[in-house]
Amino acid sequence: MGDSAWWSCPECGSYAELSAEETVGFTVECPDCRGSMVSQWVWEETSTAA
Secondary structure: OOEEEEEEOOOOOOEEEEEHHHHOOOOEEOOOOOOEEEEEEEEEOOOOOO
């Protein structure tokens, strides 16, 4: 699995969990107000399959 990032919009307060690999280096547009979202934190997804 890949890394995930938690994003929030300072303009309207919306939030989203997105793939870190797909958003790194890009401006993420808020789907609710079209402001720019900011990355809050990133974590690594781990698989617990047996």
